[in-house]
Amino acid sequence: MTAVRALYDVRCVRCSCRAVAHMAPSGRTGTYREVLVKLGAVRISCPHCGYARDVPQREEDAYELWYATSFQGERLWATNRADLDRLIAWVAARQRPRAVFPEGVTIETLPKWLKNGKNRAAILKCLRRLRET
Numbered sequence: 682m683t684a685v686r687a688l689y690d691v692r693c694v695r696c697s698c699r700a701v702a703h704m705a706p707s708g709r710t711g712t713y714r715e716v717l718v719k720l721g722a723v724r725i726s727c728p729h730c731g732y733a734r735d736v737p738q739r740e741e742d743a744y745e746l747w748y749a750t751s752f753q754g755e756r757l758w759a760t761n762r763a764d765l766d767r768l769i770a771w772v773a774a775r776q777r778p779r780a781v782f783p784e785g786v787t788i789e790t791l792p793k794w795l796k797n798g799k800n801r802a803a804i805l806k807c808l809r810r811l812r813e814t
């Protein structure tokens with residue numbers, strides 16, 4: 682099976698450091714306009730404490746993203762460092778390019794509060810703080 686594999690940065694359940702979740706497609710979600718492939722964690726491993734575990738399917742969503750915070754009560758997150766950098770670049774750009782997001786992610790799927798120019802500076806601050814972690 683040539684499944685798309687993605688790596689998410691998650692919090693290690695044992696040592697709370699940054700661990701890696703190997704993600705694999707686990708079904709489809711989205712709307713009739715746009716079908717999104719849902720990813721579930723299949724394996725989580727931590728380079729800091731050596732924790733490693735194959736994740737049973739029923740627990741595929743039981744992980745905590747490393748790059749996650751809240752902005753005015755909304756959840757602001759990125760799946761990994763590259764995703765965070767893309768989000769920062771997109772929010773920072775005045776002319777917001779579509780091209781910075783990988784295929785399958787469209788600007789329409791981003792929430793309104795994130796696209797709102799008024800929140801730009803504050804969101805950027807939040808994202809850059811996340812980047813420091």
Ligand SMILES: [Zn+2]
Nearest residue numbers: 693696727730
């Ligand atoms: Zn660990």
